[in-house]
Amino acid sequence: xSGPSTTTSTKPHNRNPTGRNQYKDCPPKNDNQVTELLYDxxxxxxxxxxxxxxxxxxxxxxxxxxxxxxxxxxxLGLYASGVTTRQLPETVKRQLVLTQMSKDPEKKLGPxxxxxxxxRDTGIHLTRDYIRAEMMRQDPEGxxxxxxxVKKTNTLKISDEKSMIHxxxxxVLPKC
Numbered sequence: 001x002s003g004p005s006t007t008t009s010t011k012p013h014n015r016n017p018t019g020r021n022q023y024k025d026c027p028p029k030n031d032n033q034v035t036e037l038l039y040d041x042x043x044x045x046x047x048x049x050x051x052x053x054x055x056x057x058x059x060x061x062x063x064x065x066x067x068x069x070x071x072x073x074x075x076l077g078l079y080a081s082g083v084t085t086r087q088l089p090e091t092v093k094r095q096l097v098l099t100q101m102s103k104d105p106e107k108k109l110g111p112x113x114x115x116x117x118x119x120r121d122t123g124i125h126l127t128r129d130y131i132r133a134e135m136m137r138q139d140p141e142g143x144x145x146x147x148x149x150v151k152k153t154n155t156l157k158i159s160d161e162k163s164m165i166h167x168x169x170x171x172v173l174p175k176c
Contacts, residue, residue, distance in 0.1 A: 027062060029072070034062060038073055043123050045116075047080045049073070081115075081125035093126060097134045107142040111135060 027034050037060065041052050049069040056062040056069070064072075073079075085093065100114045100121075101107075109117070111132040119125050135142075 026064060026068065029075075033060075034064065034072065035076065037062075038069075038076060038078060039123065042073075042078045042125075043119060045119055045125065079125075081127045084125050085127045085130050088124070088126075093130065094134060094138075096122065096124060096126065097131055098138060101135065101138065107139070 034056070037056060038052070041047075041055065046052060046055070049066040052069045052073075053064055053066045056064050079087070096118050097114065100109070100117050103117075104114075111128045114131050114135065115126060115128050118131075
């Protein structure tokens with residue numbers, strides 16, 4: 001029985017092999033400049049895809065949509081502190097915190113500053129809650145004795161001749 005002959009098609013399956021499409025202003029996936037800028041924004045703790053898209057356009061003239069920013073950050077493994085804290089092994093997280101704590105022998109730095117220093121030095125972002133818990137676990141006395149730079153307030157009540165009570169807050173700065 002003779003059926004229709006099968007012929008091979010000469011048309012290529014990929015109708016756009018060069019990757020040119022309606023997004024002509026969008027840089028290619030392997031653009032080193034965009035990759036470096038995304039790493040820079042990560043170090044500066046800028047995670048919002050909308051803000052990154054605006055910064056790329058305003059500062060560098062690179063037009064990249066929010067979804068493309070998210071896709072490229074995901075491909076590079078750039079995540080915010082919550083995801084990074086969940087994914088890193090416990091030993092690595094602990095070592096990052098201990099390294100920064102050892103650079104502060106006077107024990108003046110709090111969790112927020114330790115978080116910023118870890119991000120600046122390594123580009124890894126951990127949650128402040130994890131850093132605080134680890135600092136308390138490793139050095140509870142140092143954490144308790146640390147003088148927070150928060151202003152302490154005292155409230156004074158002053159009454160005048162009309163028996164009205166005025167409240168005044170006096171800020172007392174910590175002694176240096």
